[in-house]
Amino acid sequence: MSTDDYTPRHVPPPGDRSTEPSPQEKSRRTFLKYATAALIAGGGGALAYDRLRADSGGAPANSVTSTAATGATSTTAPSSTTSLPVTATSISPPPIVPGDRMMVVIELSGGNDGLSTVIPNDPRLRDLRPTIMPDESGRIEFGADHSLHPALSGVATRGTAVVTGVGSPVPDYSHFEMEARWSRGDMVGDTSSPTGMLGRLCDALGDDNPFTGIAFGGHSAAMLSAGGVTSALQTLKPAWILQENNDFARAMQAGLSAMADESVPLDTTALNEGRHAVHDALEFAALLDQLDAAADTYPSGVLPYELASAATLLSSGLGTRLIHIKMGGFDTHSRQRFYHDGLMADLDASVSAFLDDLARLGIADRTLVATMSEFGRRPAENQGGTDHGWANSMMLWGPINPGLHGEPIRLDRLEDDGNARAMVTTDQYYATLVESWFGVAGSEVLLRPAQRLDGVVAA
Amino acid sequence: MATDAELISHALGRLTFGPRPGEVESLAPLGPAEVIARELAEPEIYFETGDDADLSEGELVAWWVSRMMLPEARLHERMTWFWHGHFTSSLDKCAPSLMWRQHHLLRRHALGNFRDLCHEITLDPAMLLYLDGAGSTDANPNENYARELMELFTLGINNYSEDDVRNTAAALTGWEVDRSDGEVTFDSRDWDDTEREVLGETRVWDVESIVDKVCDHPQCPRWIATKVYRYLVGRDPNERRIDTLAATFAEADLEIMPLVEAIVGHPDFLEQRNLEPIQPVEWLTRMQSIAGAEFDTGAMVWLERMGQVPFFPPNVAGWPSDERWRGPGVTLYRIGRMTSLRDRLASVAPEPDAVFNHIGVYGLSAATALAVTAARAESIGEDLRLSLLWLALSSPEFCTR
Numbered sequence: 076m077s078t079d080d081y082t083p084r085h086v087p088p089p090g091d092r093s094t095e096p097s098p099q100e101k102s103r104r105t106f107l108k109y110a111t112a113a114l115i116a117g118g119g120g121a122l123a124y125d126r127l128r129a130d131s132g133g134a135p136a137n138s139v140t141s142t143a144a145t146g147a148t149s150t151t152a153p154s155s156t157t158s159l160p161v162t163a164t165s166i167s168p169p170p171i172v173p174g175d176r177m178m179v180v181i182e183l184s185g186g187n188d189g190l191s192t193v194i195p196n197d198p199r200l201r202d203l204r205p206t207i208m209p210d211e212s213g214r215i216e217f218g219a220d221h222s223l224h225p226a227l228s229g230v231a232t233r234g235t236a237v238v239t240g241v242g243s244p245v246p247d248y249s250h251f252e253m254e255a256r257w258s259r260g261d262m263v264g265d266t267s268s269p270t271g272m273l274g275r276l277c278d279a280l281g282d283d284n285p286f287t288g289i290a291f292g293g294h295s296a297a298m299l300s301a302g303g304v305t306s307a308l309q310t311l312k313p314a315w316i317l318q319e320n321n322d323f324a325r326a327m328q329a330g331l332s333a334m335a336d337e338s339v340p341l342d343t344t345a346l347n348e349g350r351h352a353v354h355d356a357l358e359f360a361a362l363l364d365q366l367d368a369a370a371d372t373y374p375s376g377v378l379p380y381e382l383a384s385a386a387t388l389l390s391s392g393l394g395t396r397l398i399h400i401k402m403g404g405f406d407t408h409s410r411q412r413f414y415h416d417g418l419m420a421d422l423d424a425s426v427s428a429f430l431d432d433l434a435r436l437g438i439a440d441r442t443l444v445a446t447m448s449e450f451g452r453r454p455a456e457n458q459g460g461t462d463h464g465w466a467n468s469m470m471l472w473g474p475i476n477p478g479l480h481g482e483p484i485r486l487d488r489l490e491d492d493g494n495a496r497a498m499v500t501t502d503q504y505y506a507t508l509v510e511s512w513f514g515v516a517g518s519e520v521l522l523r524p525a526q527r528l529d530g531v532v533a534a
Numbered sequence: 535m536a537t538d539a540e541l542i543s544h545a546l547g548r549l550t551f552g553p554r555p556g557e558v559e560s561l562a563p564l565g566p567a568e569v570i571a572r573e574l575a576e577p578e579i580y581f582e583t584g585d586d587a588d589l590s591e592g593e594l595v596a597w598w599v600s601r602m603m604l605p606e607a608r609l610h611e612r613m614t615w616f617w618h619g620h621f622t623s624s625l626d627k628c629a630p631s632l633m634w635r636q637h638h639l640l641r642r643h644a645l646g647n648f649r650d651l652c653h654e655i656t657l658d659p660a661m662l663l664y665l666d667g668a669g670s671t672d673a674n675p676n677e678n679y680a681r682e683l684m685e686l687f688t689l690g691i692n693n694y695s696e697d698d699v700r701n702t703a704a705a706l707t708g709w710e711v712d713r714s715d716g717e718v719t720f721d722s723r724d725w726d727d728t729e730r731e732v733l734g735e736t737r738v739w740d741v742e743s744i745v746d747k748v749c750d751h752p753q754c755p756r757w758i759a760t761k762v763y764r765y766l767v768g769r770d771p772n773e774r775r776i777d778t779l780a781a782t783f784a785e786a787d788l789e790i791m792p793l794v795e796a797i798v799g800h801p802d803f804l805e806q807r808n809l810e811p812i813q814p815v816e817w818l819t820r821m822q823s824i825a826g827a828e829f830d831t832g833a834m835v836w837l838e839r840m841g842q843v844p845f846f847p848p849n850v851a852g853w854p855s856d857e858r859w860r861g862p863g864v865t866l867y868r869i870g871r872m873t874s875l876r877d878r879l880a881s882v883a884p885e886p887d888a889v890f891n892h893i894g895v896y897g898l899s900a901a902t903a904l905a906v907t908a909a910r911a912e913s914i915g916e917d918l919r920l921s922l923l924w925l926a927l928s929s930p931e932f933c934t935r
Binding site for chain 2: 286300303306352
């Protein structure tokens, strides 16, 4: 066999920058463009990363004093630092331009009980669910035929849209299967797309920026992109060593910065992508480090921390367009009243604080918040809880038309297995987000054509 | 011109979860070809003691990653990891005891016969549960496994029709899994035994004949050869190479070892270096081996942050090999993990001049050489050894394969 019977990977000759950049090079350039915009908006002067490089005798740019209202971490500026202090003022958002819309998706994992969240004013519920429903007196009026859970007063005041009757046309009652279908954007469950629906949306929005989509709180199959335009983060301080100031940390920072220094002539192209990765990571860490502390108006807890971080990221000018956050605990097979009341209260307080923060940051008019959940729960209660069901209600906040959308869940026509049929497909829900909010053609990201629901989003 | 040390390090990085400290030096006198031949001859390794069947999810993950870190874990381990990403199942849907059983099934066939592997995995309880073969009946056939069997496991898309999927699903009905003990049973009353056409042949089909049919399809050796080549070399083979490898694989009656030998025995195996980012499992096992740190359930958190946890594939297509593994999030979590092992790394850091060779990196790029100079200018004594080791573990040379 000869050694030439393969197709060489496209590698430009050393030093040749005139050829078409590789996708990775493009993404790096795009990232730098966004990063620069963010820092100009920040007005803080030198790029943190540049300071890190130029000022290797001192500490890296540093001294953001806290990352979130929870006070989860607190870094104090080292006394010997010579870097510019980062003030407590926030980085101003870049000017709003059409097509610069953003979205936060909150996945209510476990199967949120839509019938306790957006409650049909249907007397049948008293018989189906004698013990688990919120008191009728406390429910919040929501149109003529529905009420919201009593704990949702905060988001009700701020404006809530509901798309009801959502689900797969071919239901499945496995968490895994339905979460996988929602992730892929495959309402029937007959594809094996390696990407996720939200990841493909990021590909369509992305402009190759690696921070177009961020899965906050960990990886999500829904955020798998074809173009590497999503990242996963669990904290805004993923590499705290970069903020330390001691002999070891300084040597590390100097070494990493030198490795990422793109003014060094390239002696080999094969390793350049790895070098760009170090460069981008340092850049990213420096940007994260420069972010203003989140507002102190959030309650404590994981979801509020993640939402506070999301607000910070979205307002940073980093180029992030979509953030996925997961909230667990919705698989309420028993003691549902107790658990679900608590979940609704947490969700309400967190989202209310988030919406207020978005307004403070000046990005409320271009940030949509939408929930998803693998399936609804069965109308009839069972031993103080509910089993896996079918039709569900999704909530949206931000630039929406408040009120009920979709097809009301019919309790007078349950299926043989006792479930309520979903009349709006998950694909339609996605099409609404993709087309109405982002103006992206559904055919770019959906696996099947689907009719969007007009009037949900205040486009 | 690459040195023998570079080539040996590359080969070990592809064929094992190493190189481990000292390995390249000790093997260098043999030359790369002999090193590859020795790796191909390494014995398969089994860990079935019977004591491990009752692990929790986290324990099961830690159990396997710990075994990847053992010095005797070589090509066999590496190929078991490959098949786990090919014939995927997940703890998301299957109990740890069943995933443990499936793991040993993959281990038994990792370098065995593909047809045998395909037969056994089709009736593996975790696979039956993961892709819904369990409970699929003639009255209500589930197409999930039938589709993936052809699309992902044996043929690749566009080599079968929707009718093939439907008729295959019908043929695979009748199987059930007892979730308490994983017992697999067949009830012929739930099996669709009508004559149907699958891939151009009409007859009464069952599990045996369906698996043989897809394995006999001319596309099967091409599909598997392409995937194994992609895994071992780091990019797709061209059509000519696929033809050659598929012919070798088919002539060997789908024995996996001759396919692997044909791939790694070709000169391009050593020539094609630094093609793709190292993945989190590889990086973490190598780094922890170097640090001398055991892999426990706490370490698993870092794999989760980086987005690659064994037994939890992101979806049925397994873990992709692409740029995501050197995304900023993953890169920063690598730095985070080294921070949490700082003391351990400090205790094992060799003399400054020996750091890169110690972790298997030979032949530094100009950028990395400058980085070393910069770090040296900033630190002295113990700090220098640690910061250089740290830098080496972050370098493109170490993080690219």
